[in-house]
Amino acid sequence: MSDTASPVGVAVLGLGNVGSEVVRIIESSADDLAARIGAPLVLRGVGVRHVSADRGVPAELLTDDIEALVSRSDVDIVLELMGPVEPARKAILSAIAHGKSVVTANKALLSRSAGELAEAAEAARVDLYFEASVAGAIPVIRPLTQSLAGDTVERVAGIVNGTTNYILSEMDATGADYAQALADASALGYAEADPTADVEGYDAAAKAAILASIAFHTRVTADDVYREGISNITPADFTAARALDCTIKLLAICERITTAAGQQRVSARVYPALVPLSHPLATVNGAFNAVVVEAQAAGRLMFYGQGAGGAPTASAVTGDLVMAARNRVQGGRGPRESKYAQLAIAPIGDISTRYYVSMDVADKPGVLSSVAAEFASHEVSIAEVRQEGVIDDEGQPIGARIVVVTHRAPEASLSKTVAALADLDSVQRVASVLRLEGTDQ
Amino acid sequence: MSDTASPVGVAVLGLGNVGSEVVRIIESSADDLAARIGAPLVLRGVGVRHVSADRGVPAELLTDDIEALVSRSDVDIVLELMGPVEPARKAILSAIAHGKSVVTANKALLSRSAGELAEAAEAARVDLYFEASVAGAIPVIRPLTQSLAGDTVERVAGIVNGTTNYILSEMDATGADYAQALADASALGYAEADPTADVEGYDAAAKAAILASIAFHTRVTADDVYREGISNITPADFTAARALDCTIKLLAICERITTAAGQQRVSARVYPALVPLSHPLATVNGAFNAVVVEAQAAGRLMFYGQGAGGAPTASAVTGDLVMAARNRVQGGRGPRESKYAQLAIAPIGDISTRYYVSMDVADKPGVLSSVAAEFASHEVSIAEVRQEGVIDDEGQPIGARIVVVTHRAPEASLSKTVAALADLDSVQRVASVLRLEGTDQ
Numbered sequence: 001m002s003d004t005a006s007p008v009g010v011a012v013l014g015l016g017n018v019g020s021e022v023v024r025i026i027e028s029s030a031d032d033l034a035a036r037i038g039a040p041l042v043l044r045g046v047g048v049r050h051v052s053a054d055r056g057v058p059a060e061l062l063t064d065d066i067e068a069l070v071s072r073s074d075v076d077i078v079l080e081l082m083g084p085v086e087p088a089r090k091a092i093l094s095a096i097a098h099g100k101s102v103v104t105a106n107k108a109l110l111s112r113s114a115g116e117l118a119e120a121a122e123a124a125r126v127d128l129y130f131e132a133s134v135a136g137a138i139p140v141i142r143p144l145t146q147s148l149a150g151d152t153v154e155r156v157a158g159i160v161n162g163t164t165n166y167i168l169s170e171m172d173a174t175g176a177d178y179a180q181a182l183a184d185a186s187a188l189g190y191a192e193a194d195p196t197a198d199v200e201g202y203d204a205a206a207k208a209a210i211l212a213s214i215a216f217h218t219r220v221t222a223d224d225v226y227r228e229g230i231s232n233i234t235p236a237d238f239t240a241a242r243a244l245d246c247t248i249k250l251l252a253i254c255e256r257i258t259t260a261a262g263q264q265r266v267s268a269r270v271y272p273a274l275v276p277l278s279h280p281l282a283t284v285n286g287a288f289n290a291v292v293v294e295a296q297a298a299g300r301l302m303f304y305g306q307g308a309g310g311a312p313t314a315s316a317v318t319g320d321l322v323m324a325a326r327n328r329v330q331g332g333r334g335p336r337e338s339k340y341a342q343l344a345i346a347p348i349g350d351i352s353t354r355y356y357v358s359m360d361v362a363d364k365p366g367v368l369s370s371v372a373a374e375f376a377s378h379e380v381s382i383a384e385v386r387q388e389g390v391i392d393d394e395g396q397p398i399g400a401r402i403v404v405v406t407h408r409a410p411e412a413s414l415s416k417t418v419a420a421l422a423d424l425d426s427v428q429r430v431a432s433v434l435r436l437e438g439t440d441q
Numbered sequence: 442m443s444d445t446a447s448p449v450g451v452a453v454l455g456l457g458n459v460g461s462e463v464v465r466i467i468e469s470s471a472d473d474l475a476a477r478i479g480a481p482l483v484l485r486g487v488g489v490r491h492v493s494a495d496r497g498v499p500a501e502l503l504t505d506d507i508e509a510l511v512s513r514s515d516v517d518i519v520l521e522l523m524g525p526v527e528p529a530r531k532a533i534l535s536a537i538a539h540g541k542s543v544v545t546a547n548k549a550l551l552s553r554s555a556g557e558l559a560e561a562a563e564a565a566r567v568d569l570y571f572e573a574s575v576a577g578a579i580p581v582i583r584p585l586t587q588s589l590a591g592d593t594v595e596r597v598a599g600i601v602n603g604t605t606n607y608i609l610s611e612m613d614a615t616g617a618d619y620a621q622a623l624a625d626a627s628a629l630g631y632a633e634a635d636p637t638a639d640v641e642g643y644d645a646a647a648k649a650a651i652l653a654s655i656a657f658h659t660r661v662t663a664d665d666v667y668r669e670g671i672s673n674i675t676p677a678d679f680t681a682a683r684a685l686d687c688t689i690k691l692l693a694i695c696e697r698i699t700t701a702a703g704q705q706r707v708s709a710r711v712y713p714a715l716v717p718l719s720h721p722l723a724t725v726n727g728a729f730n731a732v733v734v735e736a737q738a739a740g741r742l743m744f745y746g747q748g749a750g751g752a753p754t755a756s757a758v759t760g761d762l763v764m765a766a767r768n769r770v771q772g773g774r775g776p777r778e779s780k781y782a783q784l785a786i787a788p789i790g791d792i793s794t795r796y797y798v799s800m801d802v803a804d805k806p807g808v809l810s811s812v813a814a815e816f817a818s819h820e821v822s823i824a825e826v827r828q829e830g831v832i833d834d835e836g837q838p839i840g841a842r843i844v845v846v847t848h849r850a851p852e853a854s855l856s857k858t859v860a861a862l863a864d865l866d867s868v869q870r871v872a873s874v875l876r877l878e879g880t881d882q
Contacts, residue, residue, distance in 0.1 A: 025592075029593060137740060137742065142583060142588050146583055146760060149759075150760040150761075299578060302743070304742065304743040305739065311737075311739075312740055314738050315589065315592040315737075318592065318738070319587060319590045332774055
């Protein structure tokens with residue numbers, strides 16, 4: 001431990017929205033940051049793919065030789081803000097091997113390789129911080145790893161993808177269908193040219209893997225996360241949701257579950273869910289994120305804020321930078337990977353929740369009875385059922401739709417029920433199956 | 442830095458709701474806590490005022506000799522959960538002097554003596570953690586000191602006292618007057634026999650001092666906090682609030698302000714404020730707490746959860762305990778007091794906000810005009826004005842009430858306006874002056 005005031009050298013990899021904002025903060029808040037750290041921060045270099053043109057950074061700081069930058073002896077901390085998985089992984093491992101602490105916002109990389117990176121950091125006795133990888137500026141990683149370190153987390157449920165939340169908020173508010181809302185999101189820059197990672201839930205699944213790992217002291221990777229996207233959600237689903245005093249949100253849920261045999265397992269999953277309007281997540285709209293944590297002693301906590309964007313993400317990165325720099329100056333290290341529990345991953349069939357099932361049926365007597373019988377035969381208890389006529393464009397009746405909301409039931413039983421329903425002659429198709437969040441009846 | 446697994450000795454001072462729950466967690470979660478710390482926690486003793494009867498703790502652990510307990514060589518960390526200011530202060534200083542790290546939930550002590558305690562901890566190179574001192578289980582201290590360490594906090598506004606929030610929620614929901622709502626809160630155990638510390642805002646002011654200190658890197662004590670309680674709030678204020686689409690909440694507000702001369706100052710204040718129903722704090726009801734933080738890069742963040750109670754507070758204490766224990770085992774120290782900015786404290790007259798002023802007036806022509814003229818002559822711009830007749834119990838008109846909502850104005854100007862209004866012949870009395878939160882027009 002030393003109180004020397006020799007400067008802390010920083011290398012920034014990547015100069016996109018986040019990297020540019022981090023560089024700006026390091027410069028504009030230099031005095032404040034130095035006071036908080038106990039030593040000045042000095043930006044040693046910025047790694048970019050192509051050294052060119054005016055990047056808003058003095059030209060002599062730019063380099064495309066990432067390997068040389070992260071191994072410089074006057075660099076103490078490397079901020080990896082370039083993505084994607086490669087070359088970021090290689091750069092981080094190289095930085096760690098050279099004894100640098102690392103701050104990264106790379107959720108895709110962490111959701112695959114957090115274990116490898118953590119082991120390398122442990123071997124080199126350096127810090128690896130990643131607050132910005134989940135929910136942008138919202139402190140979530142640090143509360144889970146530190147504030148709740150004395151508690152037992154039971155469940156984490158969050159809205160962690162702004163693109164899908166924008167699309168679903170739009171569908172709910174305007175009645176737009178999915179394609180229209182996606183087009184609007186693209187036009188406003190909220191959706192990428194290829195929106196797959198967002199709309200099919202891959203981005204949220206990466207964040208779910210990170211959250212589940214730290215909440216349950218278990219290594220969880222993106223491949224362990226059950227995942228459904230939002231592209232099948234229809235205006236009819238929103239109409240049905242509203243009739244149930246609900247909206248629809250894409251949720252990342254990480255949960256400790258106990259099997260029938262008494263074993264503790266971790267379920268991590270991403271899917272669009274019906275959320276009651278009275279639930280705190282129901283009013284999180286547009287590009288905002290929120291994470292609800294339920295812990296044994298703390299009860300229910302919620303963290304809310306901007307989940308993406310250059311400045312908010314840069315806030316989280318710079319906070320991690322200050323922590324890593326303080327440790328350099330004052331001794332000590334930040335929290336390490338905690339994987340002592342190593343719980344098994346629960347397949348989606350192991351969870352139990354409430355369900356909403358809508359189906360198109362023949363409009364004739366006895367259909368509701370046969371539908372209800374299928375639920376009963378699989379021991380799925382019905383909480384609420386609605387049947388309404390469906391008419392064509394000219395107002396002629398062309399069938400009926402039955403919407404069933406169940407009590408809490410095992411996913412495996414529900415799946416069998418849905419398969420059996422689809423086989424019924426009187427059921428034309430099962431239009432939609434969605435899970436319900438936050439009601440426990 | 443050492444990876445030894447020798448146990449970490451813990452002394453708990455105080456065995457009330459929080460202390461009992463902390464002892465329970467240390468015992469019931471022993472394996473988890475040991476895995477997180479890297480060494481087992483061992484409870485060495487529990488300090489109580491009177492060693493007696495069944496306290497739910499093995500008798501041999503109980504002692505009334507606090508001084509002997511905190512100086513034991515096998516105690517590494519002391520949890521101060523006994524309050525009030527004394528003898529807690531003396532016990533903490535003694536523990537620190539003996540090289541123990543300290544975790545405390547004692548907001549009254551911290552809001553007076555944080556500087557003294559921090560200097561002692563710095564001299565002894567031990568940790569001083571106090572997450573539980575503000576907003577119970579809700580992580581607020583750690584996000585402000587660590588997650589936002591790279592950002593610039595502009596404002597913190599929170600509902601941090603459950604008793605007053607219960608009373609105000611009750612008045613809003615039922616139309617009860619203050620005395621009735623307080624009686625209800627007392628009957629339910631939400632208010633103490635002497636409710637002064639809660640209802641007059643002293644408890645919230647202590648928390649405001651702690652929040653302002655860490656948000657603005659300035660020593661702020663409870664005496665620096667401007668304070669108004671809720672005992673003057675009437676059902677008529679709630680009626681007027683509702684007409685403005687607002688509710689009334691007791692807020693603790695910490696704000697960086699810039700004087701006309703360009704100097705940065707810190708304002709810390711507690712008062713009942715009109716909060717628009719669309720504001721995230723408006724829906725925080727009953728005994729819940731929430732804190733909204735506005736930072737330059739992060740934007741607006743909100744933290745929400747249970748602000749009091751044995752188990753939630755114990756969650757925060759035990760989280761701090763795990764951090765302090767990790768530092769003992771693995772080397773390093775937690776964040777220290779940051780007071781480098783040492784901004785001057787702004788008197789309440791320096792703030793500017795929007796105001797709601799209600800006054801009983803004579804019901805005759807020209808009154809509104811003379812009232813409006815007073816606002817104009819003090820350069821306070823009126824946003825909205827309502828005048829309505831007031832009738833007595835028999836339906837006879839006995840005067841009128843004028844409610845004025847202003848645009849943003851300096852507090853000093855508003856005070857002069859109110860004094861001048863009270864002097865007008867046509868104004869019988871200024872019934873109420875409340876500030877508005879969260880609207881910036």
